[in-house]
Amino acid sequence: MSRQRAPRYGLSLPNRGVLFGATSADELLAVSEHADASGAIDSIWVGDSLFAKPRLESLVLLAAIAARTRRVRLGTCCLSTFPLRDPLFLAAQWAALDHVSSGRMILGACVGGSLPREKAEAEFAPFKVKLADRGPRLEEGIAILRRLWTEEHVSHEGRFYQFRDLTLEPKPVQKPCPPIWIATNPKPELTRRHVMDRALERVGRLADGWMTDNTPVARFKERWDLIRRVAREAGRPTGSMESGLHLMVNINDDRNAAFEEAVKFLQTYYSPAMTRDYIDGWLAYGPPAAVLEKIRAYVDAGCTTPILRFASWDQKRQLARALADVLPSALALSVPA
DSSP: OOOOBOOOEEEEEOTTGGGTTSOOHHHHHHHHHHHHHHSSEEEEEEOOOSSSSOOSOHHHHHHHHHHHOSSSEEEESOBTTGGGSOHHHHHHHHHHHHHHTTSOEEEEEOOOOOSSHHHHHHHHGGGTOOGGGHHHHHHHHHHHHHHHHHOSSEEEEOSSOEEEEEOOSSOOSSSSOOOEEEEOOOOTTTSOHHHHHHHHHHHHHHOSEEEEESOOHHHHHHHHHHHHHHHHHTTOOOTTOEEEEEEEEEEOSSHHHHHHHHHHHHHHHTOTTOOHHHHHHHEEEESHHHHHHHHHHHHHTTOSEEEEEEOSSOHHHHHHHIIIIIHHHHTTOOBOO
16 A cells, blocks of 8 residues: 655745735735744745845844744745855855754755846846846756765855865754755746756656646656656665645635736736746636645645745635635645655
8 A cells, every 4th residue: 555645735926026016015924923833834935136126135034034934944935046046155044044043044045047047147137147047047056065064064066166175054943954845837838858858857857846836737757757757866765755846826715806907916016928728727716626636636746845826915814714625625635655
């Protein structure tokens, strides 16, 4: 008989929403405290970008949330500026966050540089980082972080970074080190096959978890199977690996009203060019049963960690409805082995 496990639900905070009145720093902290106290939310996540999609800076916000919560895990969904950040500073900052949170941090990393390309290039240009170097910088940075978190007297001679005999102190609370997930969702219609394969294989070779968004259920299952196969072939354990889906949610007994508010919110939050068809694929919306149905499809496909982002101007009410009307049933679902 195959072993099953219960899904662990995350809450993604709209830290870009402070720019257009959808939320505030105080509300984000209050929502975090409510989620933490609920017992139903396992993790809280914040997005990251500097100039392409500006928002409250992710590490600063996570530090504040860590100080206001006691139980939930905390992470980036995802750290799109990873290729721009000096891994020496990032290693020290993340170790400090792990202490402030008493060992609750998950580093969700990605190559960044999301579309449109001109915005990505504008964000990378001041740092003199080429978009073509995003993947190699991610891989080299992850290697540096893990060595600094676990070793003494670390020396490194890489393509992008060189240093000798460094010992990072204090080490993170989590042993051997905080988990690192890689977020990636290459679009088959926009991505060359070898680039897409390399992005997914990177997760299996290097990451402790995978994060994605707006991925059709069948594709999610196919990619998660591939990632775990690559990990097994690399001799890495897969039993503790997690798969996170960043899912937009709007709970409303009026399904049309739920969709219309979500469209307005997401087009404001990300881009007016975001199509209604794209949003429909990314969104769980309508009455609680409809939201649960979409979550269930991904859990059945192997999603261990659905991460819910409320596409709404009323974050507190959406969280209350999720806790009362969706999560009691969602927590009873089982992830197939």
